Amino acid sequence: MTGSVVGVISMFGGWLTLKPNRLVSGDSLGLWESFSATWAVVLFALWFSCLAVSLFKPVKLRTALLGITSNAILVLTFVLVGYFSTSLLEGEPAIARISPGSGFWFSLAGLYMVLYAARKQIKLAGILKYVYVLSGPFVVGILLFAGFLSDLSILVEFNSYRERFLLELAQHARIFGISVGAGAAVGVSLGILASRNKHARGPILYTTGIIQTVPSLALFGLLIGPLSLISNAFPFLRDIGIRGIGFTPAVIAISIYSLLPIVRNTYVGLRQIDPAPKDAGLGMGMSRWQVFRRVEMPLATPLVLEGIRTASVQAVGLATVAALIGAGGLGWFVFQGIGQAAPDLILLGSIPVIMMALLVDAVMRLVIKTISPKGLSARHL
16 A cells, blocks of 8 residues: 555656756656656556555455556556657757656655565465566566667666676676675674673674674775785785775675674574474484584574675675775766766666665575475564
């Protein structure tokens, strides 16, 4: 219902913005000015239908109709935006741009809420659930790769920076992946130590908590001095890429930030295990190491992975800020866009970050669900 209300409200915002060039703010066009009256009425009717369907009592009927209606709205929205963007640019100078407005983005936010709720409630097994929910996004992806939306300003920017975009996307994934991998290795080890040693518990949990309060940009800055001194003292480190700015301080800082959720979840996951399975293992003749490896860690793994999931989503966002210290990544487009006062260049960097974070979150959830024992999943996940 919340998503449907957001969608209805989006009908009253600006849907397309016609700009003389990439830097000028331009004129915001409402739904009726952006599209023809007929299609505006259709879109309006679909959102009100979605709102009405969300009030239905039968869960199965409501969920089925919500999924169908929201996917139809999603596809129709992108078809209309692509078609009328081309139409509005006819007769305009070559440097004119057209961008989605606030109504478009609010509509997408509402659709995300509706589709997320439909996915949670639909009673379909396995892949069918994802086919049901993702059919609309799949069609939108086809439209995107077919070039149907190529007149939108953000895609004009993409075509101008295509090679640079692919390089920075790969760099962003590299920073995020190595940071989370290093953070997971250190964080799980510290969490295990905290659960086993009461003297180490306080300092570990307190320190990781304090680090989380340090602003990310400040931590990047604090690492520049020590790493510069080390690389100057040992020149061979510069040859392998370790220096005060760039990739190395970015990875170290993001790895440090990822420690808190991983350490705490590992600690809680191990401490919350019922003593009975451990006592049973010892009674069967297992050593304490075998009990830890075969009993405790399998039971704690879902919660440990939840901590890694949280750290992963956080790291995707933090890697954007790393562009400020020369590490590259999608943040390069964000800060270039800010410097040039080019909103579409900012979106070219920020939208893929959001999509990457959602993808990482979804993959991690699927992994956690797959490896969790059924009894444990039913109780805790």
